Amino acid sequence: MTTTADFDPFAPDAGHEGGAVDGRALVSGPYGFAALGHELASTVLRDPRFQNSALRLMEEFGITEGPVHDFRARSIIMIEGDPHMRLRTPLARFMSPVTVERIRGVLRAIVETITDDLDDSKPFDFYRQVAYRIPSMVYCHLAGAPFSDAPKVQSLSERTLALLHRDRSLAPSIRAAYDELFDYLDDLIRRKREQGFGEDMLSYLLKQGDDGKLTEQEVLTEATSMLEASSVNTAHQAGLVVWTLLRDRDVWRRLVADPELIPAAVVEALRLYPRTGLVSKIATEDVELGDVVIPRGSDVHVAVWSANRDPERFENPGAFSLDRECNQPLTFSTGPHNCLGQGLAKAEIEEVVRHLAEHYPDAVVDEDATRIGQAGGRWLVESLTVDLRP
Template sequence: MHVSFDPWSPAFVADPYPAYAALRATGRAHYFEPTRQWLIPHHSDVSGLLRDRRLGRTYLHRFTHDEFGLAAPPAAHEPFHTLNGNGILDLEAPDHTRIRRLVAKAFTPRRVEELAPTVERLAAGLVDAFVAEGGGDLLTAVAEPLPVAVIAEMLGVPEADRALLRPWSAAICGMFELNPSEETARAAVRASVEFSAYLRGLIAARRANPGPDLITALIAAHDEDDRLTEQEIVSTCVLLLNAGHEATVNATANGWRVLFRHPEQLALLRADHGLLPTAVEELLRYDTPVPMFARWVLDDVEVAATVIPRGSQVALLFGSANRDPERFTDPETLDLSRQDNPHISFGAGIHYCLGAPLARLEMAASFGALLRRAPGMRPVAEPEWKPGFVIRGLRELLVEV
């Protein structure tokens, strides 16, 4: 086990890439005692295991906690686990198949396409206000409010309530970090109770008075006699909000930080906005906002010559896989025109990110608006990273325009 992998170290969080390179060079599966996980650093293995049905986000569809050799979570944490456990991210077949199919009926590519003018309008408004101020914190002024506003608009959350969403989301996502504290768990439970109650009120209002929003579509989605339960609708809405808040926000701010550190690539993008589609993909590859995703091992799996036994947890290192020289040419080089780019920042297999088209749309809209309206934007301070590693993002990104 290479000593430099230390997800609680600020230096590691700021630049984990040398540690990833060391992991790739020294093997394909490394047991990491502090989190009792197997670290998987290579693209081919991460990609393969994401599609392998012997692994799962949960084990409860096949085993009890006892059978799997794990303690049940404390009863006090139940509201968080009920909320989290009924969303498609943490379910496996057959429940995952049924819920994802029903959610996909409401959250269609066409619906995302129809959102494009709304996303462009919201991005332009945020960027105009930011430029009028002469700059400031790009994270809180543009990166954060855009996905929040888009998802809130999709769900039909009234504008007056939108400030509630981000703190709830942040508190819940604290539980996805490695070995979260009891204090983190209490905050997540409180947010789960409040958020769920808020959404149940919104669902009741839509049942009484349907609208052109996603909650109405989720209520209406059905196959034969199959519908989403109220808990499944609540969990789906929270999942969409959390993914939009955490991953897209960080992808945007992390992406600008990378561009500022590669002025020659930023100059190319400023000269040719037609590079935006490949630039977005390359920024997602080069510095993914979700560097690690965990899976439970439901049946023994073998990685190279290492048998990883049932009951283990694997940590699939997306950040390492995205820089694997066995899969990418010059992986340490930022190339905004990169064509062959099978990054796995959106995952793969049955849990491939349902919101990927929306995330791409939002990033293209906000980057495009900033390139047009703030062509000389530059950083005024070296940004600091938040302490989390599983969801990796900046505290702030101060710029002037």
């Protein structure tokens, strides 16, 4: 067992090639334990004995009771077994690959609507003006909400997930954001019942409730979870992918010449720069991993950014390769708690890249005016300045 105080599992640029520190895929320090290797990380993510730490983090912020705490305690990321499958199955069916492909036309229309408003004669912040706006508009389409709600949806997603910055001073604003989110969904559900159900996701969940397949509380929990996760992560990830691809001019020229390579390029960029670089878990009992026993109650941090660059799993892991076979990074997790919206998120990002390749083949990143940072084990796009017509 390697104990290292100077290694920081929360930093995606912690200074090693990935997969291990001092030859060990499992290390420990003041942070608890960190799983660095791809195989070990996959094991932890698939093992129900390791529970998501979001509830305890919320309690450490002082949110120990009330509607916000109750929502997190019963949310889909916290529960296991049959209750988890009951909540997950309806969303998994709705977010199927068939659904994703069916709305590609909508995704393209959203991207085109946003880019039509751009002044492409000079460099601009691609993150704020494009990537930041798309996911909330997609959520509005899926939830059957008016596109005019998109700024509110984006703000709610960003403010609720600020919990993951691990900054306790944000607790009052996080609690207020959840209260606002609950009120927004209550109003949206009321409007939907008054106006009649459609073919959207929220109508689907409400029908599940009316048919007795979900309780009223579970419907609200599902809807809250989807809004919470709908926007901010995808926006940052889209920015990271565009940043990665536009800086590699050889790769970018290949994508412009052959757009069929775009899905593979997106997955490879997701591998190298995962928005969620760390997934924190808690051992609910003593768990033996290899020759180490993880004591009950221990923090176990799955370093996705490290596992995605594990040389035992990926040849030449630090290099971008469009021709990488069986490329299965852990960017969207794995096992029973893998990201339900990953297919949609990838489709959104693919359509952004496709639009750029088709309409702005010479686009470049202005590195001096771009700010990519990190906090709480997450990559942050502070600004991504792009010149579409250099």
